[in-house]
Amino acid sequence: MRPRVLVAASGSVAAIKFEALCRGLAEWADVRAVATASSLHFIDRVSFPSGVTLLTDADEWSAWGKIGHKVLHIELRKWADAMVIAPLSANTLAKIAGGLCDNLLTCVVRAWDYGKPIFVAPAMKTPSCGTTPSPGATSTSSPTSACPSSRR
Numbered sequence: 001m002r003p004r005v006l007v008a009a010s011g012s013v014a015a016i017k018f019e020a021l022c023r024g025l026a027e028w029a030d031v032r033a034v035a036t037a038s039s040l041h042f043i044d045r046v047s048f049p050s051g052v053t054l055l056t057d058a059d060e061w062s063a064w065g066k067i068g069h070k071v072l073h074i075e076l077r078k079w080a081d082a083m084v085i086a087p088l089s090a091n092t093l094a095k096i097a098g099g100l101c102d103n104l105l106t107c108v109v110r111a112w113d114y115g116k117p118i119f120v121a122p123a124m125k126t127p128s129c130g131t132t133p134s135p136g137a138t139s140t141s142s143p144t145s146a147c148p149s150s151r152r
């Protein structure tokens with residue numbers, strides 16, 4: 001049986017490769033795709049592989065009308081054997097780290113069964129990584145950063 005892979009894109013410019021990623025995964029896996037609103041600026045929906053369903057925030061709400069209806073992010077959590085977030089934007093990374101869940105992608109992550117693997121591919125240029133001072137840090141403290149030191 002083919003593995004079921006849920007692949008998600010957030011709004012990094014690297015999402016221009018999302019269609020190719022889905023196409024490659026679909027050669028050996030059953031693939032469903034989730035895209036944030038920002039990532040849709042980089043994704044060519046016309047050339048998206050026909051066998052891969054591309055789901056957006058609108059689908060979360062069109063699938064649900066009243067109590068008893070299925071909830072899309074829960075159904076995706078149950079369906080998938082693994083999740084891949086590629087690319088993972090700085091914004092979505094921060095939201096996940098903070099437990100926020102205001103779109104389909106982050107709702108799936110918040111509901112995820114961590115007995116199953118989840119892979120992420122952060123994709124942002126160095127300035128996007130941020131140099132956010134730690135809580136309580138003084139002006140003489142070193143900033144923290146999501147970037148590997150070699151890229152700063």
Ligand SMILES: Cc1cc2nc3c(=O)[nH]c(=O)nc-3n(C[C@H](O)[C@H](O)[C@H](O)COP(=O)(O)O)c2cc1C
Binds near residue numbers: 009
């Ligand atoms: C042209 C363009 C390219 C961008 N590239 C990146 C990027 O590579 N990485 C990133 O983290 N954010 C990038 N951003 C910023 C995100 O799109 C922005 O933070 C957005 O709110 C992310 O939303 P999302 O995380 O819900 O997908 C880019 C924005 C624009 C306009």
